[in-house]
Amino acid sequence: MATNTTQPLTLTTGEAIDFWPAKPMKTMKDEWQRLRCRFINSNPVGPWEDVILSEWELEACGWEDFHPHTETNFVLEGELHIESEGKTVILGPGDSARVNPGRTGRYYAPVYARMVTIYGPNPKGLESHSFRYSEI
Numbered sequence: 001m002a003t004n005t006t007q008p009l010t011l012t013t014g015e016a017i018d019f020w021p022a023k024p025m026k027t028m029k030d031e032w033q034r035l036r037c038r039f040i041n042s043n044p045v046g047p048w049e050d051v052i053l054s055e056w057e058l059e060a061c062g063w064e065d066f067h068p069h070t071e072t073n074f075v076l077e078g079e080l081h082i083e084s085e086g087k088t089v090i091l092g093p094g095d096s097a098r099v100n101p102g103r104t105g106r107y108y109a110p111v112y113a114r115m116v117t118i119y120g121p122n123p124k125g126l127e128s129h130s131f132r133y134s135e136i
Contacts, residue, residue: 025055032133034061047125054117060136062108067128070120071105072098078113082106110136 018041025036037056044052058080073080074096082089083106084099091097091113099105101120 025057029133032061034059034135035063035133044119044122044128047123048119049121049123051121052119054119055115056117057112057114058107058109059112060110062106062132062134062136064104064106064130064132064134065128066104066130067099067101067119068124068126069101069122070098070118072096072118072120073107073115074117076114076116078109078111080113080115081108081110104130108134108136 020041023038023040025038027033027036035056035058037054040053040055042048042050042052073082073091075091075093077093080091082091082097082099084103089097
């Protein structure tokens, strides 16, 4: 008979399981009512070694930014358009795409899109910039 030698999953905190209770999505700024977001496991401030998860939604609007880390979006609902360096992809539910580091990504939803986003590690803590919001 085989012996089970499986060890519990231990994350960087030293705990067997990290848990993040649900938070409501909020507008990023009062004047950007059609862009809502919530960071799930951490805020993207300073350096980070692990991934950062967020949920966000666009309602007939667009968002643009330059980031030093990867940004992968997984579409849960609606239709998301992503443009970067002359390339455009259109994603539906279940689709995902990544904008690689050192590039500007433009994300927009002609009607509505809800996504889970994964930011890759940013060990040097370089800041995102060139933020631009627009309504469609």
